[in-house]
Amino acid sequence: MEEVKKMKRVMFYGPKDIRVEESEIPKAKAGEVIIKNKVTLTCGTDVKTYMRGYRYEPPFPMGHEAAGIVYEVGEGVTTFKVGDRVVAHNSAPCNKCYYCKKGQHSMCVDLFQNQFTNGAYAQYQKIPARIVEQNMFHVPDNMNYKQAALLEPLSCAIYGVDETPFDIGDTVCINGCGPIGLMFVRMCYLRGARVIACDLSETRLEKARILGAAETVNVSETKDQVADVRKLTEDGRGVDAAIEAAGLPEVWNMALNMVRPGGFMLAFGGTKKDQTIAIDTYKMHYEQLTIKGVFHTTPKHVNAAFEMLKMNAISEKDFVQNEYQIEDIEKAILEHASGKVIKNAIIYND
Ligand SMILES: [Zn+2]
Ligand SMILES: [Zn+2]
Numbered sequence: 001m002e003e004v005k006k007m008k009r010v011m012f013y014g015p016k017d018i019r020v021e022e023s024e025i026p027k028a029k030a031g032e033v034i035i036k037n038k039v040t041l042t043c044g045t046d047v048k049t050y051m052r053g054y055r056y057e058p059p060f061p062m063g064h065e066a067a068g069i070v071y072e073v074g075e076g077v078t079t080f081k082v083g084d085r086v087v088a089h090n091s092a093p094c095n096k097c098y099y100c101k102k103g104q105h106s107m108c109v110d111l112f113q114n115q116f117t118n119g120a121y122a123q124y125q126k127i128p129a130r131i132v133e134q135n136m137f138h139v140p141d142n143m144n145y146k147q148a149a150l151l152e153p154l155s156c157a158i159y160g161v162d163e164t165p166f167d168i169g170d171t172v173c174i175n176g177c178g179p180i181g182l183m184f185v186r187m188c189y190l191r192g193a194r195v196i197a198c199d200l201s202e203t204r205l206e207k208a209r210i211l212g213a214a215e216t217v218n219v220s221e222t223k224d225q226v227a228d229v230r231k232l233t234e235d236g237r238g239v240d241a242a243i244e245a246a247g248l249p250e251v252w253n254m255a256l257n258m259v260r261p262g263g264f265m266l267a268f269g270g271t272k273k274d275q276t277i278a279i280d281t282y283k284m285h286y287e288q289l290t291i292k293g294v295f296h297t298t299p300k301h302v303n304a305a306f307e308m309l310k311m312n313a314i315s316e317k318d319f320v321q322n323e324y325q326i327e328d329i330e331k332a333i334l335e336h337a338s339g340k341v342i343k344n345a346i347i348y349n350d
Contacts, residue, residue, distance in 0.1 A: 031129025
């Protein structure tokens with residue numbers, strides 16, 4: 001009889017109740033790939049999940065930013081072979097539903113049912129066929145695993161930037177400088193914006209300046225964030241575009257109010273359910289404001305993110321601080337939550 005091989009993975013049982021458990025190493029069915037993970041990165045979504053749960057019924061496996069080596073390939077997989085260094089994004093659209101046909105891939109009705117991989121805090125991880133086909137990449141020899149594992153968050157930031165209209169030399173304000181907020185800072189800077197970054201952590205603002213922010217506002221030191229941002233624009237007219245990357249309704253509000261007439265606000269940060277903001281309808285109409293929501297990302301932007309990682313336009317050296325073993329997952333997530341680090345890495349020994 002074949003010996004059953006075991007691995008460790010992190011399971012979510014409820015808020016502040018996550019456990020490292022043993023389970024069987026998954027097997028690859030047709031079209032699927034099993035990756036032996038080398039690194040998994042902590043993410044703001046993990047922090048939110050840890051604190052208050054996620055969209056699935058617990059228990060469920062946690063983590064979604066990993067890179068590693070191909071361990072097994074299912075029947076019919078030709079683009080990857082055992083031993084390849086790879087990174088896989090955590091979703092892929094069906095390309096058949098109404099929304100996919102409309103080109104709105106992040107609204108795909110089947111993005112999260114069968115074709116979403118959760119469970120990247122694990123020694124091994126199964127990648128569904130659709131992701132193998134659309135959103136999995138060979139990692140070049142000169143790219144390390146931490147750099148590769150930045151694929152998912154960067155692809156979300158790049159989607160957001162792509163949806164934000166601004167010209168070279170325009171002023172763009174990023175509200176919230178967590179890992180994705182900092183990626184917004186970098187990508188907007190590289191696209192020619194004068195970036196204003198807002199956050200309450202001096203560590204993060206320092207990083208924002210390194211990544212290209214021309215100005216920073218520490219919101220823990222100001223009474224009026226909107227006024228302070230406006231003061232940094234000519235005649236206080238407001239910024240050309242404001243990006244919300246905090247996921248808090250009060251920050252949505254501030255982002256909208258710091259935009260100039262004719263300007264644009266990107267609602268990127270996901271809030272809790274049943275939250276609302278009040279909109280000044282007079283201002284919205286006479287100042288011709290635009291608000292746009294964005295969610296997750298699309299294969300086009302995942303591909304773009306991988307190209308940017310190859311160019312080192314974003315470097316893991318700026319984003320990933322400490323290394324932990326899988327047993328210390330809680331510590332790694334809590335340190336991420338504290339804002340003392342941008343991200344942490346879980347490293348797997350052989
Ligand atoms: Zn993430
Ligand atoms: Zn679809």
